[in-house]
Amino acid sequence: MLELAFSTEDVLRIRFAFSPLWEAVVSVRALRHPADRALHLPWIRRARAALAEAGVDLGPLLELVPQPLRYIPDFLTPPPTTPVPDFTAELAAVRATAPEQVRAELRRMGTPAGPFAARLADDPASGLAELADTLTEYWRVALAPDWPRVRGLLEGEIAYRARRLAEGGAYLLFGDLHERVSFADDRLYVRHKHWHDSRSLDGAGLVLVPSVFAWPSVYTISQRPWQPTLLYPPRGIATVWESGSAVGPQALGAVLGRARARLLAELVAPASTTELARRTGLTAGAVSQQLALLRAAGLVASHRAGRVVLYARTETADALLTVSAAR
Incomplete structure (x- = not known):
């Protein structure tokens, strides 16, 4: 505790912040032990195939994200300093970790050092550069395609x-x-x-x-x-790897129309027009048009997050979906 x-x-x-680097590091657990991460199986299958085809060597990462997991060295996942950090900037922070900090956190892992961990402890600057190169290639092949x-x-x-x-x-x-x-x-x-x-x-x-x-x-x-x-x-989170055909409650669809009911059902968490189009199979233009009607009716609200506009259900929409699902 x-x-x-x-x-x-x-x-x-x-x-609040999110971190591409954190996603890269923690995703290694899913690759190593998919039985505990069944939700991510669609991504795991794609990523494994892409990594094998590209010949990416994950050795340094596998040593620092052990299985079973007790501790990941904090220098591998430094807290993000901005709300929307850049992956390249995060890697620069990893490279800049003080040698004594690297050695202290490797000792805290409490596991026998593998060949990379031993090199990292002996020469932190060189080892961190190798680690950053591994993360860069891993990100490019396994994670960048799904990052949006x-x-x-x-x-x-x-x-x-x-x-x-x-x-x-x-x-x-x-x-x-x-x-x-x-x-x-x-x-x-x-x-x-x-x-x-x-x-x-x-x-x-x-x-x-x-x-x-x-x-x-x-x-x-x-x-x-x-x-x-x-x-x-x-x-x-359950929707992250889905594509296609979510359908809203039938009773609500009869009143609002199937497309609008489907969009409301998908907005468990705020989402962009592009993301909703991917999930529902509707065109981005159709999604935008239907969201405008839902917003005018007070069923969705929108706000800007950087360059993206996110849509969220209002309390009125939540109540409609709850009543409709109960019938």
């Missing part, structure tokens, strides 16, 4: 969490975040199997990082000098 004590300043310093759909889900989750924080503070924010996470008496509790710690955040705040490949687990960084970080699966 990890226990983090919050002050008022820590609540004010809660921030992953990013859309993560942006929607951040919008949802920011709204929860604004509406009800930390208690509402953490109330439905994950079954292993709870907030009570100004303390955040994260249930870990192999990690036990209790500390005050001391004004450092907390970074919340939604991650597709974290599912079904949660991950934390709580050791200094890193900013405390919580990685967790976003809402709507």
Whole structure:
């Protein structure tokens, strides 16, 4: 169990971000042990085939993301410093890790060092450069093709969490975040199997990082000098690899029209026009037209996240879907 004590300043310093680097590192677990990550099987099959065809050597990553997993060196997944970090910039942060930090975290792994880990401990600068090259190639082959759909889900989750924080503070924010996470008496509790710690955040705040490949687990960084970080699966994760034919409740479809009911059913988490078109099989133009009608009726709301406009169901739409599903 990890226990983090919050002050008022820590609540004010809660921030949100997602991280391409985190996705790359945590996705290695899915490749290594697909039985525990069945949701990701469509991606696992594609990624394994693409990696084999490209001849990518994952040796350095496999050593640092062991199975069974107890600890991933924090220098491999530094907390993101901006809401929407660039993968290249994140790799630069990895390369810049102090040698003593690299060696300390390798010792914390508590497992026999493989050949790459031994080289990394002997010459951190050279080893980190090799590790960054491996991550670059892995990202290009296995993850970049699917990044737009992953990013859309993560942006929607951040919008949802920011709204929860604004509406009800930390208690509402953490109330439905994950079954292993709870907030009570100004303390955040994260249930870990192999990690036990209790500390005050001391004004450092907390970074919340939604991650597709974290599912079904949660991950934390709580050791200094890193900013405390919580990685967790976003809402709507079950839809991330789907394509095609989601259908809304029949009764609601008879009133609103099948396409509009289908779009409302898909908006479990906020999504872009492009993402909704991919999921439903409708054209982007048709999706845009139907969303405009739903927005005029007060059933969806839109907001901009960077260069992307995300659509979300309103409370009225949630109520309609709940009643329709119950009939």
